[in-house]
Amino acid sequence: MIAEAGHYALVLALALALIQSVVPPIGARLHDAALMNVARSTALAQLLFVGASFVALVTLHVTSDFSVANVYENSHSMKPLIYKITGVWGNHEGSMLLWVSILALFGGLVAAFGNNLPLSLRAHVLAVQAWIASAFYLFILMTSNPFLRIVNPPIEGRDLNPVLQDIGLAVHPPMLYLGYVGFSISFSFAIAALIEGRIDAAWARWVRPWTLVAWIFLTLGIAMGSYWAYYELGWGGWWFWDPVENASLMPWLAGTALLHSALVMEKRNALKVWTILLSILTFSLSLLGTFLVRSGVITSVHAFANDPTRGVFILLILCLFIGGSLSLFAGRATSLKQGGLFAPISREGALVLNNLLLTVACAVVLFGTLYPLAMEVLADFKMSVGAPFYNLSFVPLFVLLLLAVPFGPLLAWKRGDLLGVTQRLLTAGVAGLVVVAIVWAWTRGGSALAPLAIGLGVFVIGGALTDLSERTGLFRLPFATTLHRARGLPRSAWGSVFAHAGLGVALIGIVCETTWNSEYIATMRPNDVAQVAGYELKLDGLLERQGPNYREMIAQFNVSRDGSALSVMTPSKRSFTTRGSSTTEAALLTRGASQLYISLGDVTADGAIAVRIYHKPLVLLIWWGPVLMALGGMLSLSDRRLRVGAPKPARAKQRLQPAE
Template sequence: MIVEGGHYALVLALALALIQSVVPLIGARINDPALMNVSRSTALAQFAFVLISFVALISLHVLSDFSVANVYENSHSLKPLIYKITGVWGNHEGSMLLWVFILALFGAMVALFGVNLPPSLRAHVLAVQGWIATAFYLFILLTSNPFLRIARPPIEGRDLNPVLQDPGLALHPPMLYLGYVGFSISFSFAIAALIEGRIDAAWARWVRPWTLMAWIFLTLGIAMGSYWAYYELGWGGWWFWDPVENASLMPWLAGTALLHSAVVMEKREALKIWTVLLAILTFSLSLLGTFLVRSGVLTSVHAFATDPTRGVFILIILCVFIGGSLTFYAWRAASLKQGGLFAPISREGALVLNNLLLTTACATVFVGTLYPLALEVLTGAKISVGAPFFNLTFAPLFVPLLVAVPFGPLLAWKRGDLPGAMQRLMMAGVVSLVTIAIVWAWQSGGAALAPFAIGLAVFVVLGAIVDIAERVKLFQASFNTSWHRAKGLPRSAWGTAFAHAGLGIALIGIVCESTWNIEHIATMRPNDTAQLGAYSVTFNGLRAQQGPNYREDIAAFTIRSDDRVVGTMTPSKRNFSTRGMATSEAALLTRGASQLYISLGAAEADGSITARIYYKPLVLLIWFGPILMAFGGMLSLSDRRLRVGAPKPARAKLGVPQPAE
């Protein structure tokens, strides 16, 4: 009954999506408020039915109903409850159901919180959401149905991929999808603006919160995925320039550019056409990521699909939405009015530079990711584009971007004072140069450019502090005055400062971990000791343990520093008999922002074991930086001026006082 109910709810959601994609457009065309309001009711009803379908699939996994093919292929009766639930999206069919669930969720949120949008704009936005939903409902029902039955149900399931049986899977895919799918709202606003032929500061004010929300989730999703790969896969790395990783990085770069472009459009009504294009491209890159991961084109722990029919179907969706939207943009963009003018040296100019560098970096990742696939399709030749290419093309683009980041907030709109901004950043520059000198004198090896990179990161962090200090007149006015100015400062200003500082902090972690990490790989017997910098690692022995659905060999290591025991680490090797697979469970010992990291290789009959031992200085800053960036985004999102509503000019006409900039 649960199976049929979940399947039928999905079919009803498809029917509602079809209604949502057609009726509101007719209503907007003939200016009928009743027909336009159909978009709200259908969006809410569609979400309700998708929720029923999603809960049904979760229930089937929790109950271990192996009469359902999806449950049989990806679950096991002895699997812990948390992995039964997270295993719902640890496979192709379930992950696509999660995709449409989040899509329906965002549509419902627009219906609920977009009540003050112009009726025609809201109708067009939700209609475009209906088009996207229709395509993916058809994809699921025709090629990836999670509710298919097995004629003769087996007694036991095949279990979930052991690599995915980790708490990180509970949050990483949903966070990532909230980012991917969240950009569909920006896309829908862009298409709606092209349909209506009108785009202004009000449009930017309405689209920014949705874009910011998606950007926050995508930032956290990427960071969480990076940390999961770091501790779960046992190789000790946090980024590999894998095509699946790149698939999430590309929309993040484009979405970051979109956020900054929308600021210019809201404040100065400039960059209108460019902002619409970025909204289209950002979601297009999200769709491309879905294609790369779900089509079977790539071989990856994330790539669940292997049926060519699925790949062709997703490719058709890509062609329709990406090709169709870009064609529509080329046809309608000329009818949009150009925005205001500004001097090259201005805050608008700094944001334009930001956009150019971010989109160029995105283009290099795009080429490096897709070129090997295109070459294989056209010529049959197989090549690998790895870290050297991306490091040599991506890093040089980010250096000028990081240099420019502290200047942007200190420049005035329309026409800025560059010498004045340089003067205010002088102390930050001096501290950065001192930092470079100290690191250069301290380092005992590694990349020659590492001190300069750390100095640049310090400059970015101090630049964010200078921005706030200038706004509150720190050391220029009395403490009480500065305190009151700080309390009255818009949350978006604080959010910008935190986000920029997070970027600098992440860079410090990346440089330190990449340059000065220590690695020791050895076969160790009980009581053997390895030395890593100031730490000694002693292997105490192995013990076996039976888990819920695996057998585990656990190694014990004692960690000493200056002959003082500072901790014990217990990495393990797990063997999943049902899947016939083994995983390495790394052990981490945190010392400040640095970590000791141990993962195990094969165990020998004499009790010895191969161990990979790392010391990773300041590695946690790599993930603390994105968390700080996401926190800054949340602060900005909480700013009442960024809530979906009428823009400042409309409020001014009503006589509502405006908050200070």
């Protein structure tokens, strides 16, 4: 009964979504409040039913009901409880159900907390949301139904892909989906604004929290996914420029641009058309990501199943929404009123530069992702675009962006003073140069560019701190006043300081890891000692152990430095009988922000084992940076205050013509 009730709940959600797509827009046209309010109750009911459906699927997985094909194919009765739950979205059907559940969650949140929105805008937003939802409900029910049954249920399931049997699966997909799908709200707001033909600073104020929430989760989701790949895949790499990773990076780049342009719109009523376009593009890239991952165009850990009908269906959805929204944009954009004006050198100008660099970087990644696919389809020619391409294209763009980051927040709105800002950034610049010199003197080997890049990271962090000290008047004003000002500073200002500093932190981590990472690959026998970056790792022995649904072979390493024992590391190889496959579980030893990393290879006939040991200096900074960014985002989100960008008056005509 649980299975069928869950199935029916999903069907009802589709029926409600169809009503929600049609009735509220009619109501908005007729100015009928009751019809417009249908959007709200149906959105909440939809959330209820999809939620029930999702809970039903979780229950089926937990109770190992193998009469449900999805459970049979992806679960195993002996799997630990946590993996039974996470296994729900560790497969195509379940992950799509999670996708629509989150979509319904966002719709429900707008319905519940959208009291500050004009009635017609809310009706339109929820209707657009329902269009997206209907398309995906149909997709799930027709091509990837998780509730299909088996008449003669087998007694044991086929188990989940062992690589996915990890705590990472509990965190990474839900976060990433909260990010991907969260951008559907800004998309819906953009379409609603285009339909209503009205857009202004208030719009940006209303969209802000939704974009921020999506951006925070996407940031954390990508970082988490990268860390997961780092410790689970056993190669010690954390970013592969894999098309699936790019699929999540593209919405992040566009979403970051959107966040900044919406800022200009909210504070200064400018860049309105551009912001609308970015909203559309960001969600389109999320959809594209879903298509790339879910259609089986790309084979990777993420492509659970390759089924051409699914691919065609998602491609249809993709064309419908991207094509439809862009045509609507093309038709309506010209009728939107232009907003405030600003000088090229101003905070607005800096944000335009930011947007320009981010979108170009995004386009580069898009090209790198789609070009090989297009070549394969059109010319039947397999190729891969990897790190060298991105090092030459994406990296220079980001270096430019990072150079500009400290300047932006220090420039005044409307008309800025670049020279003055440069003077104020002198301290940060000097700090960066000093670090470059120190790094140059202390390190051996590695790229000559590495110290420069680290200096850039320090400059970005210093710039963020300079911004803070400028706003609070640190060193200029008495300390008490500074404290008072710091307390009065909007939390969004603190947020931008953290987010920008996070960029610098991540950059330093990336440079250190790639430049001074040391590697030791060998076959070792018990009692062999490996020397890596000043650490001695002695292989004590190999032992076997039985896990709940796997057997594992554990290698025990004693780690010591300068003769004093530090810790024991136990990397292992697990073999899963049901799927007949195995995984490597790397062992990590964290020392400050650096890590020792051991992963096992195959055992040779004479009892020796292939071992890869890495020392990764400051590698954790790579993920602390995004966490810092997300923290900044949360601070900014918690700031419920209105935002005003006070323009800097032109000096000569200060009294006469204060603004325009």
